[in-house]
Amino acid sequence: MATAAGKPLVCVTGAGGFIGSSLVKELLQRGYRVRGTARNPDRKNAHLHALDGAKERLSLCRADVLDYKSLVAAFRLCEGVFHVACPVSNNDPELMAAAIEGTKNAINAAADMGVQRVVYTSSYGAVHMNPKRSPDEVVDESCWSDLEFCLKTKNFYCFAKTVAEKTAMEEASKRGIHLVVVVPAFTLGETLQPGLHLAMYMLIVSYVKGTRKTYPNAVSGFVDVQDVARAHVLVYETPTAHGRYLCIGEVVHQSEFIQMMIELFPQYQITAKCKDENAPKVKPYKFSTKRLQDLGMKFTPLKKSLHKTVICLQEQGHIPKLPHKSAL
Numbered sequence: 001m002a003t004a005a006g007k008p009l010v011c012v013t014g015a016g017g018f019i020g021s022s023l024v025k026e027l028l029q030r031g032y033r034v035r036g037t038a039r040n041p042d043r044k045n046a047h048l049h050a051l052d053g054a055k056e057r058l059s060l061c062r063a064d065v066l067d068y069k070s071l072v073a074a075f076r077l078c079e080g081v082f083h084v085a086c087p088v089s090n091n092d093p094e095l096m097a098a099a100i101e102g103t104k105n106a107i108n109a110a111a112d113m114g115v116q117r118v119v120y121t122s123s124y125g126a127v128h129m130n131p132k133r134s135p136d137e138v139v140d141e142s143c144w145s146d147l148e149f150c151l152k153t154k155n156f157y158c159f160a161k162t163v164a165e166k167t168a169m170e171e172a173s174k175r176g177i178h179l180v181v182v183v184p185a186f187t188l189g190e191t192l193q194p195g196l197h198l199a200m201y202m203l204i205v206s207y208v209k210g211t212r213k214t215y216p217n218a219v220s221g222f223v224d225v226q227d228v229a230r231a232h233v234l235v236y237e238t239p240t241a242h243g244r245y246l247c248i249g250e251v252v253h254q255s256e257f258i259q260m261m262i263e264l265f266p267q268y269q270i271t272a273k274c275k276d277e278n279a280p281k282v283k284p285y286k287f288s289t290k291r292l293q294d295l296g297m298k299f300t301p302l303k304k305s306l307h308k309t310v311i312c313l314q315e316q317g318h319i320p321k322l323p324h325k326s327a328l
């Protein structure tokens with residue numbers, strides 16, 4: 001509901017992270033008043049204060065998702081909450097608690113503070129980890145990762161995000177919160193925060209710098225960070241939006257991803273060798289983003305997103321800036 005001061009106040013948890021920062025930017029561009037949370041708002045967040053509209057409409061507050069009272073304070077007077085915060089790593093000792101307990105805390109704190117709508121950032125790690133699914137099956141919002149398989153393969157991140165999303169749904173239903181879930185794939189694109197994101201290291205920097213000598217025989221889904229931010233606002237602003245929304249631009253085999261990088265940036269020595277050369281190539285699975293597209297969502301092509309990502313990593317000094325002979 002808009003107020004005399006313009007659009008309503010909303011809170012973004014994990015505002016200084018990769019997706020959080022892009023979401024804050026999108027919300028400010030659309031005129032919202034935004035309260036962002038960070039565990040240490042005075043560190044690493046200058047990029048948020050530099051955003052257009054930040055001076056007038058952005059405030060940052062200290063909150064840890066494991067500290068219930070800090071979330072209650074952060075959500076005070078907010079019409080909506082975007083619960084984005086969660087470590088993105090298999091090895092973070094805080095992962096399980098921050099993902100699962102943190103999400104439970106966020107939903108309950110939102111309910112206690114009379115928040116009308118919560119948008120939760122899940123991950124396609126909560127969807128695609130299921131060896132029993134046929135490769136011909138269309139992956140859509142009805143699909144869930146297999147928890148036993150996640151544990152067996154030591155994918156603690158996928159395990160945590162699957163349990164966290166189910167927890168969010170259960171708690172929201174108990175507390176009468178209108179919850180909408182955005183389920184992004186591997187996210188690429190322009191990075192606003194200065195630090196190097198783990199996924200960017202694994203997907204791009206390690207290849208460009210030649211640390212990775214082979215690529216896996218694997219298939220991944222990708223989406224641009226601006227599309228992820230737009231999807232969050234789209235489901236927030238659509239009163240009828242409910243349940244899960246897969247947010248995936250393209251699904252490709254690693255070989256195609258590598259080939260795209262080589263074509264766009266031939267100046268880097270990127271490996272063209274598969275780790276598993278003798279095995280049959282894993283087939284990309286089919287997926288549906290019809291639910292999000294029906295709300296008007298259009299996705300950035302992967303090639304364009306990859307190009308933006310590499311340029312941004314160069315600008316930030318994470319990869320060397322060799323002479324650029326892009327095909328775009």
Ligand SMILES: NC(=O)c1ccc[n+]([C@@H]2O[C@H](COP(=O)([O-])OP(=O)(O)OC[C@H]3O[C@@H](n4cnc5c(N)ncnc54)[C@H](OP(=O)(O)O)[C@@H]3O)[C@@H](O)[C@H]2O)c1
Nearest residue numbers: 014017018019038039064065084085086087123184186187
């Ligand atoms: N990047 C991807 O490819 C991808 C894909 C699908 C889904 N996602 C989901 O998107 C969300 C954001 O990920 P990201 O890629 O933007 O990661 P990121 O850049 O590492 O940001 C993670 C954020 O979570 C916050 N956080 C971690 N533990 C916290 C805690 N105990 N209390 C409060 N805040 C905490 C961090 O805040 P501090 O500033 O306080 O450290 C940081 O802002 C996550 O929920 C992730 O699962 C990411």
